[in-house]
Amino acid sequence: MYTFLLPDLGEGIAEGEILKWHVEPGQEVGEDAPLLDVETDKAAVTIPSPRAGKVAEMGGKVGDVVNVGEMIAVIDDGRAAEATQAAEAVATPGESAAEDADTRAATAPQRPGPAPQAEPVAATDGKRRPRPAAPATRRLARELGVDINAVEGSGPAGRVTPEDVHRFAAEGPFAPTAEADADTHAPAKTVDDDQSFAEFAAHAASTIPFLELEPLPDFAADGPVEIEPLRSIRRKVARKMVTSMALVPHVAHMDDADVTALEEFRLSQRAERGDDPGIGKLTLMSFVIKAVTAGLRAAPSFNASLDPFKEEIVYKKYYNIGFAADTGRGLVVPVIQGTDRKSIREISAEIAEKAGLAREGTLPAEDMRGGTFTITNVGPLGGTAMLPTINYPEVAILGMGKVQEKPVVRDGEIVIRKILPLTLAFDHRIADGADAARFVGELIRQLSDPNLLLLET
Amino acid sequence: MVMGSLRQETQVAVIGSGPGGYVAALRLADLGKEVCLVEERPRFGGTCLLEGCIPSKTLIHAVEVKESALAAAAFGLGCTGTSIDLDRLREHTGQVVGGLSSGIGSLLKRRGVTTLEGRARFSSSRSLELEGGEVSGVDFEQCIIATGSSLNRLPEGISDKVWSSADALTLPSVPESLLVVGGGYIGLELGLVYQGLGSSVSVVEFFPRLLMGADQDLVDIMVTSVNSRLDEVMLESKVQTIDEKPGGGFAVTIAHEGETITREYAQVLVAIGRRPNTDDLGLENTAVVVDERGIVATNELCQTDEPGIYAIGDVTRGPMLAHKASREAKVAAEVICGHAAEFDNRAIPAVVYTDPEIAWTGLTEREAADEGIEITVGRFPLTALGRARTLDRTDGMVKIIADPDDGLILGMGIVGPHASELIAEGTLAIEMGATIEDLTATIHPHPTLSEAVQEAAEVAQGAAVHVHPPRRP
Numbered sequence: 002m003y004t005f006l007l008p009d010l011g012e013g014i015a016e017g018e019i020l021k022w023h024v025e026p027g028q029e030v031g032e033d034a035p036l037l038d039v040e041t042d043k044a045a046v047t048i049p050s051p052r053a054g055k056v057a058e059m060g061g062k063v064g065d066v067v068n069v070g071e072m073i074a075v076i077d078d079g080r081a082a083e084a085t086q087a088a089e090a091v092a093t094p095g096e097s098a099a100e101d102a103d104t105r106a107a108t109a110p111q112r113p114g115p116a117p118q119a120e121p122v123a124a125t126d127g128k129r130r131p132r133p134a135a136p137a138t139r140r141l142a143r144e145l146g147v148d149i150n151a152v153e154g155s156g157p158a159g160r161v162t163p164e165d166v167h168r169f170a171a172e173g174p175f176a177p178t179a180e181a182d183a184d185t186h187a188p189a190k191t192v193d194d195d196q197s198f199a200e201f202a203a204h205a206a207s208t209i210p211f212l213e214l215e216p217l218p219d220f221a222a223d224g225p226v227e228i229e230p231l232r233s234i235r236r237k238v239a240r241k242m243v244t245s246m247a248l249v250p251h252v253a254h255m256d257d258a259d260v261t262a263l264e265e266f267r268l269s270q271r272a273e274r275g276d277d278p279g280i281g282k283l284t285l286m287s288f289v290i291k292a293v294t295a296g297l298r299a300a301p302s303f304n305a306s307l308d309p310f311k312e313e314i315v316y317k318k319y320y321n322i323g324f325a326a327d328t329g330r331g332l333v334v335p336v337i338q339g340t341d342r343k344s345i346r347e348i349s350a351e352i353a354e355k356a357g358l359a360r361e362g363t364l365p366a367e368d369m370r371g372g373t374f375t376i377t378n379v380g381p382l383g384g385t386a387m388l389p390t391i392n393y394p395e396v397a398i399l400g401m402g403k404v405q406e407k408p409v410v411r412d413g414e415i416v417i418r419k420i421l422p423l424t425l426a427f428d429h430r431i432a433d434g435a436d437a438a439r440f441v442g443e444l445i446r447q448l449s450d451p452n453l454l455l456l457e458t
Numbered sequence: 459m460v461m462g463s464l465r466q467e468t469q470v471a472v473i474g475s476g477p478g479g480y481v482a483a484l485r486l487a488d489l490g491k492e493v494c495l496v497e498e499r500p501r502f503g504g505t506c507l508l509e510g511c512i513p514s515k516t517l518i519h520a521v522e523v524k525e526s527a528l529a530a531a532a533f534g535l536g537c538t539g540t541s542i543d544l545d546r547l548r549e550h551t552g553q554v555v556g557g558l559s560s561g562i563g564s565l566l567k568r569r570g571v572t573t574l575e576g577r578a579r580f581s582s583s584r585s586l587e588l589e590g591g592e593v594s595g596v597d598f599e600q601c602i603i604a605t606g607s608s609l610n611r612l613p614e615g616i617s618d619k620v621w622s623s624a625d626a627l628t629l630p631s632v633p634e635s636l637l638v639v640g641g642g643y644i645g646l647e648l649g650l651v652y653q654g655l656g657s658s659v660s661v662v663e664f665f666p667r668l669l670m671g672a673d674q675d676l677v678d679i680m681v682t683s684v685n686s687r688l689d690e691v692m693l694e695s696k697v698q699t700i701d702e703k704p705g706g707g708f709a710v711t712i713a714h715e716g717e718t719i720t721r722e723y724a725q726v727l728v729a730i731g732r733r734p735n736t737d738d739l740g741l742e743n744t745a746v747v748v749d750e751r752g753i754v755a756t757n758e759l760c761q762t763d764e765p766g767i768y769a770i771g772d773v774t775r776g777p778m779l780a781h782k783a784s785r786e787a788k789v790a791a792e793v794i795c796g797h798a799a800e801f802d803n804r805a806i807p808a809v810v811y812t813d814p815e816i817a818w819t820g821l822t823e824r825e826a827a828d829e830g831i832e833i834t835v836g837r838f839p840l841t842a843l844g845r846a847r848t849l850d851r852t853d854g855m856v857k858i859i860a861d862p863d864d865g866l867i868l869g870m871g872i873v874g875p876h877a878s879e880l881i882a883e884g885t886l887a888i889e890m891g892a893t894i895e896d897l898t899a900t901i902h903p904h905p906t907l908s909e910a911v912q913e914a915a916e917v918a919q920g921a922a923v924h925v926h927p928p929r930r931p
Contacts, residue, residue, distance in 0.1 A: 129829075129831065130831075130868070133866055133891025134891055135889065135890045135891060139800075139802050140798055140800075143798035143799075143800060144798040154891075156891070157864065157865070157893045157895070157896075158861065158865060158866035158891065158893045159864065159866075160866075160891040160893075
């Protein structure tokens, strides 16, 4: 018997939702054969079976959320019971601490199974020892749902003081010296009893004047409701959007591009090439990505990031353009790497491939990271203007509206042209309205004449 | 009322009244819980109080007083002889144990803890069946398993006249010669007691060293001191047979240094470890997981795999020590009451009441070497300490183990008089995240043995200067 625990999926992922089982109870499974698909905050992953054997037990049904380190399957490999792989079963400190705090509030506190007394977590100071902290400070950290080993200690030998814990609880992992992945440290802030809500609200209110945080009313008292836990992609989107809106002063610049000539070219090419998989669907997005890449080379401010802690602007010399994809399960942003080195044909093919994987929920995590600029196209669903939220820590996002035939005036004549409404939302800390106007102007020029795009391919 | 059908309902049931169980019951009661404590024996206190720490330390103290009195001759206080009244010593030990045991009883009573006598078995994850008492069962919301441990049984075929440590503590007699099987702390402590009472004592140990957990340098100083008091110490030796002789006494064959030797002793004491009391607890009726050594799987909240059932003390992982059980007792009680408690202790001190005593806490030098942890060590011998001279006890040392980069105190080891008391400062230092400087800058009263701790810290500070350039904040 081999008990398989949900392995560490990397990038601070603490849990996954079971999307699909590739096996049934009692079924034989080969080593490394797909066992199940799990969707995390970041991506869907297929987890292979670590052993060959018969599936004796399944750790959940489709839709269940399984924590890293929890049993996901028991595989009868014909051998005696075996201690499960401790090394792979790494729970995320921040998450489990928060869960402890939650369960303690209940009358019969219980965590899922007794994890054996854990080895000290390697703290970020590189020492193989727990963070020095007095017992009372450690208790304070537990009460505030803070993983003490994630806190930078301000005392001698890195000793964590009560003030350090309070600061961490209030400011979270964005403390100036925190180095490691923020997600690992962010305690899942769910506040479900009055006292901790009061504490949470007090912390938040102390940093933002006039901010008033109150528990939501009991909606069920006014009529029937359905409650769904905020999980997976939805929760990740919520975190990213709040972070972006809270940190970045958004400004939007809007204009229209005349894409009559481009559309004529594009639609004729598409009709001619049919379903050639080597060129994808040749959507407008592929042309816009190319035009944006050209625009970014001329306006590096929009291909940058601002580090508020180091007070630095990081200009990226590479162009990884993300495109927002509506997957049915939520928003996913696949990234096309190195768009300055790819042709429109290659970009188009890659869009088709990645959008497909994203819809299936099987897009690998590495295809969603490293973006430097994002484009969102709600056009196919309609819409003349939108205010997109920047995909932090990028500094700009381009929204595409619906291409429509509109009467416009050219040389004193009213003519019918195909018009693409564009909105650039950008980080006003890095760029100003004039920069945005120039950037969008260049974009419009590129999109108005397919011959200009030739120069970029 | 039909006997055997009386059931008790309670919020929390605690099984066992040792330093784990009774402390848990008291803490739970203080936090407002309705508590029912089940104890198999007629007296409270468990192994520690009834047949462990307390009686053994009473005897050790008695012998120490005798040894000190004899040693006083060296500085002019003629103490020509000592007498031993074994009955009085037994009675005195009984009074110490009895007083403490009834003290626990009254603490429990004053807090309104219901105490039941009987042997408890889980019949389900929310109920216990009791045997041997008036009440036949207890239904609970939460339960703490604090059933402790028992001596390992002697192998089959060995005479029941051979002593266990519990037997030896009842002072059946003072044998002319005594072989102690097992060079751990129980064997050494009891061996020295009987030597003090007049026996000629030998020790046989399977491993190449005495006191396996302690650092060698500490053990060496102790061994040098006690060597003259012990007849023979046989290391890397294995007892093969223990045969009772017709005229009394035992013939023992021992595999020693490649040959088999036979020795005769008036008495044999076997001190070869303990086993958790989890065999007949009915745990199969719960989801509690027990490993092949009988140890209950728990997490740092003292929770078992069965929601609502907790385990503390000797039945859980870690050293079988009363003070570890008492700390876990408080953690379990507080977790049950919704507090943010956790067994997050960084050091569990260990104490051996040999003469001189040995104590250590936190990281040992051996562990540092095994795990490749870089350390700096400051050693200070008691020969250089005023108070040790006034006591005429310079057979000792304090060493401090610290991080060479930032001086964080990682461990402390002490051999010498009152090492058991002095180690508390080291444990506090580790728990508080103290650095070497915190110890050197703290005023220690003069003249005391505690100054050796400060001195050792100063040595560690000095050593750090040579080993690594100092990094002062």
